[in-house]
Amino acid sequence: MGHVISTGLELVATTSSTRLNERLASAVKRTVELANSQDISPREKLHVKAMELFSHGNFPKACEMWEDILVDHPTDMLALKFAHDSYFYMGAQIQMRDSVARVLPHWKPHIPLASYLKGQYSFGLLETHFYDQAEKVAMEGLALTPDDAWSVHSVAHIYEMKAEVDKGLKFMEGREKDWQTADMLASHNYWHWALYFIEKGQYEAALQIYDSQVFRRCKATGSMLDTVDACSMLYRLEMEGVCVKDRWRELLQVTQPHTDDHVTLFNDLHFLMVSLGAKENGSSKRLLEGLQELAKEPGDNHQLQLAEPVGVPMCQAMMEYDQGNYNRAVELLYPLRYRMVDIGGSDAQRDLFNQLLIHAAMKSENKHHQKLGRCLLVERDATRPDSPLTHRLLKRALALHN
Structure with a gap:
């Protein structure tokens, strides 16, 4: 054993x-x-x-x-x-x-x-949208084991998905001393903390967490969870209009050696974010072509079976968006929006791709896409009432197309 x-x-x-x-x-x-x-x-x-x-x-x-x-x-x-x-x-x-x-x-x-099963069960509950029950179970876990970083992580997800930003900020700060030494989850919990700042449009605060915690830990550990968190955080900030050019080049040193791994589609998509952000066209092309080749191979590899119908078009959509071909990005992403769950990860992590579709639709020259973008924002507002990010994007969409 x-x-x-x-x-x-x-x-x-x-x-x-x-x-x-x-x-x-x-x-x-x-x-x-x-x-x-x-x-x-x-x-x-x-x-x-x-x-x-x-x-x-x-x-x-x-x-x-x-x-x-x-x-x-x-x-x-x-x-x-x-x-x-x-x-x-x-x-x-x-x-x-x-x-x-x-x-x-x-x-x-x-x-x-x-006591740690409380955190595990809470995470499953929140990912199936039983948020109140999930919070209750996680808090029971923390009452038994205050330094259970997984239960903290579960609560962080709940506040993220409900857009209870101030509540989330207060919770993470109040619990920091308990979870910051948890090797496997500390960086991820800091990532959640930073997401609240991005939600509020407080980009400098988010970047401070990225520099002092997320990237530092990612570089030191090589942990895949730490790495994909760093990738997605920069991508979110860039979509918000924040310049992170130099940080892409630094992060590329961590992700580039994994270009040919193709262990999960989720990882591949995050590595692609970095090669695109760093303008490393060779790595972007190699990642996509490698995935396309592996998708043709027979076998029982679950991730590669999803490569052709889901993974490859998602990669292509990101590349089109990077080139300013927003119409094409929408055409590739929109049909996949209810299949994106298959790439794995959490709702909070995959929300990045929802945001990408919204940004592409808003920037598209196609009037139908522009209307679609507003519809997606209204839909988002229904599931996350009072989300500052959603309201910020709605104002931007109206300003762009009026």
Whole structure:
């Protein structure tokens, strides 16, 4: 199980591809060989099989293996966490919620890590829009474990999705001392904090967090979560009209080595943001062409099966937008708006692509697109009442087209 844990954690981090990383591919192979040569339990066999399936990109089948484990061993945190992360990568929000709900009654208060399930369950609840229940569960988790960065993260999402910006700012500041030392989530929580400032149009405050926390930690850790957060933050700021040119060049040094990874579409789209922002046309072209080639290959890689219908046109839309071809960007993005969930990530993270579609529609010369942009903003206002960003964009749209 030591091999399953160490190799599985590296795989689920999505920082490396077994197609390119021979050491990681060998570690997977060695784990499978060891399992086949020893008399191990059915539970251990399922863990090994799930890890092997995940390494081949077959996330749905891997989740089936982990769920089989949880039927008989509902307090197996490794199976629960790996399934949770994999559902997240697939945008399988309901499955992510229900996977935790099924095992919750078995986690008695005396069991180690029991309080952390509150944060996990809260995240599934908020991603399926049960915001009030999600907040209640997360607060229960924090009452038990004040330094649970995952529960803090869940509450940050809730305030983001409800556009309760001032509430979010107060919450993050009040809890900072508890979560800022959490290696895996500190940078992501700072990213959430910065999103509130972007929402309010306080760009300098957001940039201060980017420079002092998000990019600094991303550069130091190489963590994929830290990296995609840095990418999306600059992209959001640039769409808002903030000049981040030099920061793109710095971030390119982190993302460029991952251009050929193609572990998840979500990661690919964020790497493309950086190569476009840094005007590194060669990397942008290579990323798109590599994805197009891999999409043609047979196999059970879940992400690559989505590349042709979803990933490639989303990349193309971003490239068209970067070239000022806003009409074409809208034509590519709009038909995909209800399929974007399949690239994985959270609603808050994918909102960047909703914003991209709105900006493209507003800037398009096509009158129908301009009306569409206003319709999308009205729709956004209905789900996030009193969002400063939405109201700012509505005013801009009216000023542009009146």
